[in-house]
Structure formats: C-alpha cells, structure tokens
Amino acid sequence: MDSLTNGIKDYATEILAVASAEMSKLKHDPSEILTRAIQPAIWLVLFGGVMSHVSGIATSNGRYLDFLAPGILAQSVLFAAIFYGIAAIWERDLGVLHRYMVSPAPRSALVLGKAFAAAVRGLSQAVVVYLLSFALGIAIDLNPLHLLAVGVLIALGSGLFSTFSLIIACIVKTRERFMGIGQVLTMPIFFASNAIYPIDIMPPWLRTISLANPLSYEVDALRALMLAGETSKFGLGVDCAVLVMIFAILVAIATRMYPRMTT
Amino acid sequence: MFISLSADIGENFRAAEPARPNDRAGQGGVSHATGTFPVETRGLSKSFDARVVVDHVDLQVREREIFGLIGPNGAGKSTLIKMLTTLLPPTSGTGRVAGYDLTREPKAVRAHIGYVPQLLSADGALTGYENLLLSARLYLIPREERAQRIQDALKLTGLDASADRLAQQYSGGMLRRLEIAQSTLHRPAVLIMDEPTVGLDPVARDIVWDHIRELRDRYGTTILITTHMMEEAGALCDRLGILHKGRLEKVGTPAELMAEIGPRATLDDVFARVVGSDAETGGDSRNVSQERRSSAAHG
Numbered sequence: 001m002d003s004l005t006n007g008i009k010d011y012a013t014e015i016l017a018v019a020s021a022e023m024s025k026l027k028h029d030p031s032e033i034l035t036r037a038i039q040p041a042i043w044l045v046l047f048g049g050v051m052s053h054v055s056g057i058a059t060s061n062g063r064y065l066d067f068l069a070p071g072i073l074a075q076s077v078l079f080a081a082i083f084y085g086i087a088a089i090w091e092r093d094l095g096v097l098h099r100y101m102v103s104p105a106p107r108s109a110l111v112l113g114k115a116f117a118a119a120v121r122g123l124s125q126a127v128v129v130y131l132l133s134f135a136l137g138i139a140i141d142l143n144p145l146h147l148l149a150v151g152v153l154i155a156l157g158s159g160l161f162s163t164f165s166l167i168i169a170c171i172v173k174t175r176e177r178f179m180g181i182g183q184v185l186t187m188p189i190f191f192a193s194n195a196i197y198p199i200d201i202m203p204p205w206l207r208t209i210s211l212a213n214p215l216s217y218e219v220d221a222l223r224a225l226m227l228a229g230e231t232s233k234f235g236l237g238v239d240c241a242v243l244v245m246i247f248a249i250l251v252a253i254a255t256r257m258y259p260r261m262t263t
Numbered sequence: 264m265f266i267s268l269s270a271d272i273g274e275n276f277r278a279a280e281p282a283r284p285n286d287r288a289g290q291g292g293v294s295h296a297t298g299t300f301p302v303e304t305r306g307l308s309k310s311f312d313a314r315v316v317v318d319h320v321d322l323q324v325r326e327r328e329i330f331g332l333i334g335p336n337g338a339g340k341s342t343l344i345k346m347l348t349t350l351l352p353p354t355s356g357t358g359r360v361a362g363y364d365l366t367r368e369p370k371a372v373r374a375h376i377g378y379v380p381q382l383l384s385a386d387g388a389l390t391g392y393e394n395l396l397l398s399a400r401l402y403l404i405p406r407e408e409r410a411q412r413i414q415d416a417l418k419l420t421g422l423d424a425s426a427d428r429l430a431q432q433y434s435g436g437m438l439r440r441l442e443i444a445q446s447t448l449h450r451p452a453v454l455i456m457d458e459p460t461v462g463l464d465p466v467a468r469d470i471v472w473d474h475i476r477e478l479r480d481r482y483g484t485t486i487l488i489t490t491h492m493m494e495e496a497g498a499l500c501d502r503l504g505i506l507h508k509g510r511l512e513k514v515g516t517p518a519e520l521m522a523e524i525g526p527r528a529t530l531d532d533v534f535a536r537v538v539g540s541d542a543e544t545g546g547d548s549r550n551v552s553q554e555r556r557s558s559a560a561h562g
C-alpha cells in the first residue's frame with residue numbers, strides 16, 4: 001500500500017513539475033494575461049452591446065448580456081487552450097521537448113502536466129471575464145461553492161481543449177500547418193455551440209452538431225454556475241460526465257502520440 | 264485513460280526502487296548491473312522504410328570513460344543516440360544502458376541516464392534555478408534533497424550568481440552548462456551528449472570540457488558524446504568509435520587509431536581514411552538547419 005501511495009505521490013510531483021514551470025513563465029511575463037483580456041472585452045462590450053438590442057434571442061431572464069458572459073468565458077478558455085498545440089511544436093523545435101521525453105516521468109503525467117498548465121492560464125482568463133462581467137452589471141452568482149465549481153469547470157475545459165490541441169499538433173507537426181488549422185478548428189467549435197445563442201434557435205442539423213460539441217456542455221454548466229438564478233439545460237451531472245469522459249479519451253490518445261513528436 | 268493512467272502509476276511504483284536517483288558520489292561509479300558495460304549494444308539496427316540508418320552496431324562503452332562517437336553528417340549518430348536514450352525503438356538488435364534493457368525497461372533506462380540534446384533544451388522563459396527545479400521534480404529527487412542538489416549543481420557549473428536570471432539571457436556556454444547540470448542532477452550512471460560544444464567559442468568550450476571531465480572524476484559518470492570536431496575527439500575522449508553509413512567501422516583510443524595509419528598521422532587522417540570521399544555526401548538540409556540553429560542558439 002505504501003508503494004502505491006508513493007507511486008501516486010510521484011505521479012503528482014511529475015504533473016506539478018510541468019504545471020509549475022508554466023506558472024513560473026506566467027509570473028515572469030504576465031503581459032499575456034492583459035493582452036488576452038482584450039478579446040473577451042470586445043465580445044462583451046461591442047458584440048454584446050449591440051446584440052442586446054436584438055429581440056428574438058430568447059434567454060431565460062431576458063438579458064442577452066447575461067446569457068453571453070458565460071459563453072465568452074468558455075470562448076476565452078477555448079482560445080487560450082487551443083494554442084497549446086503550437087507551444088508544443090515550438091518546444092519540439094527548440095529541443096525542450098527532448099528534456100521531457102528523456103525523463104522517466106510517465107508520458108501521461110507529462111500530458112496531464114500540460115493540461116494543468118493550461119488550466120492555470122484558463123483560470124487567469126476567468127478572473128478577467130469575471131471582472132469584466134462585474135463591471136458590466138451582469139447578475140453574477142457569488143456563492144463560493146459555485147465559484148469553486150466554475151474554477152473546476154474552467155480547469156476541465158482548458159485541459160480538454162489543450163489536450164485536443166496537443167493531439168492536432170502531433171498530427172500536423174509544423175507550426176505553419178498548425179496556424180492554418182487552428183483557425184479552422186476554433187471557429188466551428190465556437191459557432192457550433194451554445195456560447196452566443198441558445199441551441200433552440202438553431203436549425204436541426206446545427207443543433208445535432210452542437211450537441212456533439214464539448215464546448216456546449218462547458219457553456220451550459222458555466223451558465224448555471226456563473227449566473228444568479230440560472231439553471232443548466234442538460235443537467236450539471238451530464239455536463240461534467242461528458243467533459244470528463246472526453247478529456248479522459250483525449251489524454252489517452254495524447255499519451256500515445258506525444259512521445260512520437262521527438263522523432 | 265483510467266486504464267492507462269493506473270498502468271502508468273503501477274509502472275511508476277514498480278520502477279520506483281531502481282528509478283530512485285541514488286547518490287553515487289564516492290562509490291566510484293559502480294555499475295548498476297555488475298559484469299556489464301554501462302553502454303552495450305548487440306546488432307543494434309534502425310531502418311526507416313527500406314533505408315538502413317544504423318546497421319548492426321556492437322558498441323561497448325566502459326565504466327568511467329569518455330567515449331566519442333564520430334562520423335560525418337548522416338552517419339547515423341543521431342539515430343543511434345535516439346535509440347540509446349529510448350526516444351526511438353530499434354528495428355532489430357538489443358542494447359543495455361546503465362544496466363537496463365532498451366526495449367524492455369525504457370523507463371528504468373531513462374531514470375539512470377542523463378541526456379543533453381544538440382538542440383537547446385533549457386527553457387529560455389525560465390530562470391536557471393527554475394530549469395533545475397523542473398528537472399529535479401521530473402526525476403523525483405526527494406523534496407528534502409532538491410535544494411541542496413540544485414545548489415551543488417549551480418556551484419559546480421559556476422552558475423550560482425546567475426541562477427535567478429532567465430535562461431534566455433545566458434551566453435551559449437552558460438546554457439550548455441545549465442543543460443549539463445539539468446541532465447546530471449539525478450546523478451545518472453551514463454551521460455549522453457549530442458555535440459556538446461558545437462557553436463561555442465574556444466574559452467566556453469574549454470570550460471565545458473573541464474566540466475565533463477569533472478563529472479567523470481567526481482561522480483564516476485560514464486560519458487558518451489557525439490562530435491564531428493576532431494580536436495574535441497582527441498582532447499576530450501578516452502576512446503573513439505567511428506560511425507560511417509550506419510556501421511561502427513573502428514573503435515580505439517585516439518593514439519591507437521592514429522598509430523594504425525602511420526607515425527605522424529592525425530585524427531583527421533584517420534577520419535578521412537575511414538570515411539573516404541563520402542564525407543561530403545551525408546546529411547540533409549534538415550540536419551544543416553538544425554546544426555545552424557543550435558549553433559546560433561549556443562553561440
């Protein structure tokens with residue numbers, strides 16, 4: 001039993017090794033947090049400001065900006081996470097990846113470490129979106145338990161999309177190709193989801209796609225937990241189960257593919 | 264994931280005993296498995312499709328020696344190194360490094376070797392100290408020893424004054440020393456280095472050489488390097504192996520190899536004799552661009 005707990009402890013140490021290196025980088029250059037705050041601000045202030053005056057988007061409390069905020073939170077998490085793939089290619093080109101791959105750390109620990117690192121960035125994004133939402137007078141739920149749950153969901157979503165991005169990086173292998181495909185991937189994930197409009201108003205074919213899109217479940221859960229008086233459409237249990245399951249599958253795939261990037 | 268994850272954890276604790284970095288200082292660098300060479304391969308081969316890149320290499324590196332693998336670009340050095348560091352599985356043949364089988368115990372091999380790739384492997388966005396901390400954690404150096412090990416490594420490499428500066432501000436020689444420190448923090452039985460001084464000026468190069476010798480003398484580390492600089496091969500290495508077209512053509516001390524050719528022969532003569540006019544044909548643009556890039560990064 002002792003060796004099992006030691007094994008788990010070692011495993012956690014190796015995940016944290018990767019994640020805390022990322023935190024150090026963020027600490028040395030926090031400007032990224034600020035530049036990344038621009039995009040959600042534009043979406044909330046400009047897009048949200050205009051769309052609030054469009055009637056016909058049926059949201060539960062009738063305020064579009066409230067509806068939009070969790071969607072934009074999920075979006076900024078997605079956009080930050082999707083660039084993990086390009087960072088991975090960059091690390092491979094530099095040689096930093098070799099350092100990870102010749103270490104005895106299990107490959108899944110390295111993949112999870114990257115996912116944790118993405119979660120750290122995702123959480124910094126969440127703080128920014130919460131501050132923006134607060135300034136815009138959005139009815140934020142400040143129940144500490146719900147805030148904690150939002151944190152967990154952000155971490156899960158960041159991990160999921162960054163691992164997805166890592167897999168894409170393993171497939172396309174070069175920065176140039178990744179740049180091209182990154183846009184092609186993030187836009188459909190974003191627009192074919194419930195982030196900026198409810199699923200109910202979509203045409204049936206799009207509804208089907210968005211129900212297969214993990215971002216929809218991330219947004220659904222965030223909407224229930226971030227806004228006061230809002231409930232989840234699919235059920236929080238379903239949201240979490242779907243996200244955890246997809247994350248688990250992606251980690252399993254990435255664990256097999258990541259080491260091959262060095263060759 | 265749960266299956267692979269638990270398997271990983273299982274592997275982690277099964278390998279926990281040998282994987283624990285044991286302090287080899289003062290033990291004279293005793294091999295982990297007695298009666299074998301720290302690096303030993305039999306018929307080790309690698310093919311990509313039909314192209315044979317490493318061809319039945321029988322390599323034996325002795326305890327505490329600095330062994331240099333020389334050969335022209337495209338001779339198979341990098342592929343051989345990738346197999347010895349478990350980054351690539353062999354097509355055929357076997358190998359043991361630090362007493363562990365390359366294909367059956369890759370994780371144990373990784374736990375007992377250090378590897379300094381030719382490319383820049385320190386993370387420029389982290390400080391020297393943070394780079395070392397990352398390695399200390401990845402190699403599971405016990406928490407209570409981490410600080411001491413890192414301090415020792417910084418002192419040994421002369422980087423203690425620059426520990427809190429970002430690695431991207433380091434000079435080429437300092438980066439190389441940082442990378443060596445990162446790769447030896449867990450006191451590996453075998454240290455493998457790909458072109459350790461490429462792109463360094465003579466002063467920085469001499470410091471790195473001294474440092475490599477110091478590691479051997481102090482910790483009994485067995486060191487395997489690749490190089491294409493004959494000066495380095497002659498000055499630093501106890502024995503040399505010449506790789507050509509994937510085959511290990513010659514092995515011997517620099518003196519032995521030179522004596523074979525004639526009384527006033529140099530290592531360049533030896534190299535030319537083995538490689539002949541093929542010296543210019545190997546390699547590809549990727550090779551060249553990698554070398555240039557890492558020269559630039561280190562220079």
